[in-house]
Amino acid sequence: MGTPVPEPPILTARSLVKDFRGFRAVDGVDLDVAEGAVHALVGPNGAGKTTLFHLLTGFHRPSAGRIHVGGRDLTGKSPERVARHGVARSFQITSLFAQMTAREHLELALQAGTTLGWRFWRSDRALRRFADRSLELLEQVGLAAHADDPAGALAYGRKRALELALALALDPRVLLLDEPTAGMGAEDVDRTVELIQRVRAGRTVVMVEHNMNVVATLADRVTVLQAGRVLAEGGYAEVRRDPRVISAYLGDAHAAH
Amino acid sequence: MIISRLAARPIPLLTGLLIALILPWMIYPPVALDIACWALFAAAVDLLLGFTGLLPFGHAAFWGGSAYVTGLIALHAGLPFPVAVLGGAAAAALLAVPIGYLSARLRGIYFAMVTLAFAQVVYFVANQWRGLTGGENGLQGIPRDLFGIDLSDPFFFYYAGLPFVLAGLLAAWRVVRSPFGRVLVAVRDNPARAQALGYPVARYKLLAFVLSAGLSGLAGGLFAIGHGFASLDEVYWTTSGQVVMMVVLGGIGTLWGGAFGAALIVELNDYLATAGFQEIGLVTGTIFVIIVLVFRRGVWGTVRDALRARAARAVPAPGPDPGTPHDETPGTPTAPADEVPTRPAR
Ligand SMILES: Nc1ncnc2c1ncn2[C@@H]1O[C@H](COP(=O)(O)OP(=O)(O)OP(=O)(O)O)[C@@H](O)[C@H]1O
Numbered sequence: 287m288g289t290p291v292p293e294p295p296i297l298t299a300r301s302l303v304k305d306f307r308g309f310r311a312v313d314g315v316d317l318d319v320a321e322g323a324v325h326a327l328v329g330p331n332g333a334g335k336t337t338l339f340h341l342l343t344g345f346h347r348p349s350a351g352r353i354h355v356g357g358r359d360l361t362g363k364s365p366e367r368v369a370r371h372g373v374a375r376s377f378q379i380t381s382l383f384a385q386m387t388a389r390e391h392l393e394l395a396l397q398a399g400t401t402l403g404w405r406f407w408r409s410d411r412a413l414r415r416f417a418d419r420s421l422e423l424l425e426q427v428g429l430a431a432h433a434d435d436p437a438g439a440l441a442y443g444r445k446r447a448l449e450l451a452l453a454l455a456l457d458p459r460v461l462l463l464d465e466p467t468a469g470m471g472a473e474d475v476d477r478t479v480e481l482i483q484r485v486r487a488g489r490t491v492v493m494v495e496h497n498m499n500v501v502a503t504l505a506d507r508v509t510v511l512q513a514g515r516v517l518a519e520g521g522y523a524e525v526r527r528d529p530r531v532i533s534a535y536l537g538d539a540h541a542a543h
Numbered sequence: 544m545i546i547s548r549l550a551a552r553p554i555p556l557l558t559g560l561l562i563a564l565i566l567p568w569m570i571y572p573p574v575a576l577d578i579a580c581w582a583l584f585a586a587a588v589d590l591l592l593g594f595t596g597l598l599p600f601g602h603a604a605f606w607g608g609s610a611y612v613t614g615l616i617a618l619h620a621g622l623p624f625p626v627a628v629l630g631g632a633a634a635a636a637l638l639a640v641p642i643g644y645l646s647a648r649l650r651g652i653y654f655a656m657v658t659l660a661f662a663q664v665v666y667f668v669a670n671q672w673r674g675l676t677g678g679e680n681g682l683q684g685i686p687r688d689l690f691g692i693d694l695s696d697p698f699f700f701y702y703a704g705l706p707f708v709l710a711g712l713l714a715a716w717r718v719v720r721s722p723f724g725r726v727l728v729a730v731r732d733n734p735a736r737a738q739a740l741g742y743p744v745a746r747y748k749l750l751a752f753v754l755s756a757g758l759s760g761l762a763g764g765l766f767a768i769g770h771g772f773a774s775l776d777e778v779y780w781t782t783s784g785q786v787v788m789m790v791v792l793g794g795i796g797t798l799w800g801g802a803f804g805a806a807l808i809v810e811l812n813d814y815l816a817t818a819g820f821q822e823i824g825l826v827t828g829t830i831f832v833i834i835v836l837v838f839r840r841g842v843w844g845t846v847r848d849a850l851r852a853r854a855a856r857a858v859p860a861p862g863p864d865p866g867t868p869h870d871e872t873p874g875t876p877t878a879p880a881d882e883v884p885t886r887p888a889r
């Protein structure tokens with residue numbers, strides 16, 4: 287950990303800027319994420335981490351700058367195009383389909399990789415072909431017992447787990463996780479860390495994370511954002527000693543956790 | 544497969560079929576056909592309103608557009624009425640491609656307004672292009688030919704037209720219970736998340752719009768054949784409003800509920816018109832307000848929920864309350880996550 291990763295970057299952002307009516311939430315961010323790495327994005331509240339995710343996944347159009355994934359220019363592409371290019375994300379604020387069951391969520395996600403979704407003349411029983419894989423994914427995140435609960439009725443931590451399973455179901459090359467452990471109890475945090483360790487094989491993970499223990503355990507590389515800019519970047523051990531990082535964080539994230 | 548699933552709930556199915564079959568015995572047969580046509584139209588609109596989360600306010604363009612096309616085919620090509628009606632439905636679906644393309648990326652009231660605007664354009668064209676549409680006189684004397692069978696009696700024509708309505712309703716039901724229908728529910732409840740899963744939301748809405756327009760056209764074409772004329776009323780905005788009213792009355796997201804709304808409004812209009820009452824809109828409007836206040840989920844939606852609640856009490860459901868099935872109840876639209884704007888395709 288902390289050693290520079292030799293692989294070429296799979297995801298790059300160059301001079302990314304996002305303005306909201308005069309307020310600059312992301313201010314010239316350069317980011318290189320090495321293929322196969324777990325790359326953590328940290329920074330105080332309002333630093334622009336989620337906005338950066340929205341830019342990387344097409345939910346916001348950058349005011350300036352460029353985004354490449356796997357050599358393809360994805361700048362300004364729609365979220366569905368980005369997703370279809372193998373970049374999946376989870377949301378910081380849980381974003382589910384309240385009336386669908388957990389199983390139906392995964393069926394929907396698994397179906398996204400096929401053309402079945404266009405077949406309006408077929409019975410929805412065709413979705414049963416995803417049943418086994420759905421259950422497998424639900425087991426991975428510890429939701430097997432809740433497969434038939436509507437998402438709206440799940441407890442908060444379970445919604446977070448479903449959120450994660452949904453992104454995993456897309457089997458992405460690049461997995462963007464926005465605070466996957468936020469609001470979880472210690473036990474769930476441990477399971478999530480373990481899960482990310484397991485699923486990182488064969489893919490690249492970018493995660494926003496406030497829990498520094500999680501960052502220390504998982505991250506090969508850490509980028510610290512503050513006020514929309516990159517404040518520091520490096521291995522976890524290196525970054526945590528950086529005086530600018532310490533002053534940015536004093537009384538903020540450490541106090542919160 | 545369709546049959547086996549419908550057969551799994553034989554009582555409501557058979558009751559509905561029975562009512563459809565005896566309707567022209569119970570009420571004036573032309574009114575019965577009107578109800579059947581409007582019921583299909585309402586189901587087509589519910590496909591968007593209840594299952595895709597779009598409020599269309601210009602579906603008169605498809606109902607009326609098909610009425611004209613159907614009439615023209617029957618008048619000038621001398622083809623049997625089923626061909627004319629299917630031609631009208633196809634024309635409506637085709638017309639929906641550009642309109643849907645330009646409006647499906649919009650949401651809420653903007654979608655409603657833009658579809659209304661396009662429908663007004665269709666109305667304008669129908670009004671101006673007198674040589675083709677007959678302008679204010681409409682298309683008169685549309686024949687109902689079926690290989691020389693005499694269908695001039697509305698009682699018999701009802702049975703000739705009913706299979707088209709039933710096929711249309713079955714198609715609408717198939718769509719909402721298909722893999723595509725699943726995606727529509729996702730698009731309705733959380734479009735941003737559907738996009739994050741890789742679904743091109745705008746294109747799914749477009750296909751839903753085209754299918755809805757095609758079914759509306761099927762209903763409108765049959766209506767024109769049934770009446771023997773197509774008039775400007777069919778493309779007027781009040782038609783768009785009336786069908787939405789029927790869906791709301793019956794229950795948004797119930798698909799069959801629109802049939803109740805259709806029966807209620809068509810019967811009421813007929814009764815008041817026969818009685819020589821002038822302010823029909825006033826009465827239907829008042830009744831609409833009362834029903835919406837009393838039955839929050841529409842007539843059918845409320846009755847169905849009450850029946851389900853009773854069934855649930857009789858047989859305690861194992862495990863946690865399954866809630867109402869997602870595919871029949873319109874969700875309170877969840878706010879998009881993280882205030883993420885849904886971006887149109889391209
Ligand atoms: N749609 C928007 N319009 C205006 N301002 C916005 C918008 N989205 C985010 N912002 C602002 O941009 C800044 C960065 O927000 P962002 O959500 O990216 O922060 P964050 O680093 O994810 O914070 P947190 O740790 O609290 O999640 C904040 O000041 C926020 O108020």
Ligand SMILES: [Mg+2]
Binds near residue numbers: 335336337378
């Ligand atoms: Mg955030």
